[in-house]
Amino acid sequence: MSTVILLRHGRSTANGSGVLAGRMPKVGLDDTGKAQAEALVERLAGVPLAELVVSPMLRCKQTVAPLASANGLAKTVEPRLSEVDYGDWTGRELKTLFAEPLWRVVQAHPSAAVFPGGEGLAGMQARAVAAVREHDARITAEHGEHAVWALCSHGDVLKALLADALGQHLDAFQRIVVDPASISVVRYTETRPFVLRVNDHGSDFKGVVPPPPQKKKKGRKKKSGGPGESDAVPGGTTGR
Template sequence: MTVILLRHGVSTSNTARTLAGHTPGVELTERGTEQAAAVADRLATLPIEHIACSPLLRCQRTVAGLADKLGLEPQHDERLIEVDYGEWTGRPIAELLSEPLWKVVQGHASGAVFPGGEGLAQVQQRAVAAIRDTERRLADKAGRDVLWVACAHGDIIKSILADALGLHLDSFQRIAVEPASISVVRYSPHGPSVWKFNDTGADLSALAAGTPPQPAPGGEVPGTASADNGNAGHRDSP
């Protein structure tokens, strides 16, 4: 199975620099809507057979155009929902920087539990389970490899990538996942392999052929966006 992990486009909470969490009705900005349209154009050329997404509005909006192009009905998966930040929900990130827990989130994520909300270890467990359960179900039904999309949130995707890379959750903040970026993980009997991460514009034709992109000299995959391309300020997570 190959899953394309798609982060939602820039939201109103991203631009306001607040933690949206489970807040209902958080929309995409004009830029986020443009990103969603561009992602739909990129991905619609691939043989995608299933779309799963967080039930929150910003993720629904991000996959709507792609679903229309592919003739698929997105399936909401509660396990892909954003972190429940509890009492931190809706607060400005600048205000949270002085909280002692902020340093824990950055350096010891596996021990971070948001007041009145979830722990990040719990979040990773449910997010990875959502991906693995879906890929097993699709494989059993099709009897072959299936390419599919999971649209979620920054911390959700980072936790899935950390698991796929064999990184401890305490290192997941080293992974950049920008709005509307895609990351690609292939699951096989030998374990997961990460083909792309934080990609915002590379050619994806190799996915249709079932062949991973080959690194250029120096180890970089041609066309893959760097971890810092000027949009790192758009975040809805610590």
């Protein structure tokens, strides 16, 4: 299967004011977020992106706009990658939510957390994982197993995707940090995902691009019994 770059949107106006934006309309990037979006072009300059898949929220669309323009890519909007529906918590200041009984559940037992008037975190993870795996299978079929594509979504959504890729229960997803404009990378295979980067703020991502497939020599039979692309190397990889 292919490799997916998990991109969190740049800093939004809500991030800067301590408000849980959720699915509030017209929440865009602040000046810092706009600069982060522009910087993505150079950060990912060495990565041949096949496609961009994006949450329908404005801040995500704004984040990938410079990247899409620089690479001549259209944006595929995927509703299942949208922000968590926080229901009655939407638009409230984070400092007022600390005292809510549900806050402790969100921290310690998130798989049981259901936001009043909204959705549960377990349901969010299910929809997001299904979306990523479906798009990955489609992009692999269209562009090949060595394709690299990017998606832009939200903090809790990306943490849930990484927990799934790491084989962790959702109750452990609060141990994962995903900052605004950070990049995480997952390579999916037939048997398991491999997590290549988490919460990376660097600018060299050429190492996550899979090497081109080797051409088979005529008359040469494929050896059996060797490690496959889904196998982990004991002792760690040797790098590139």
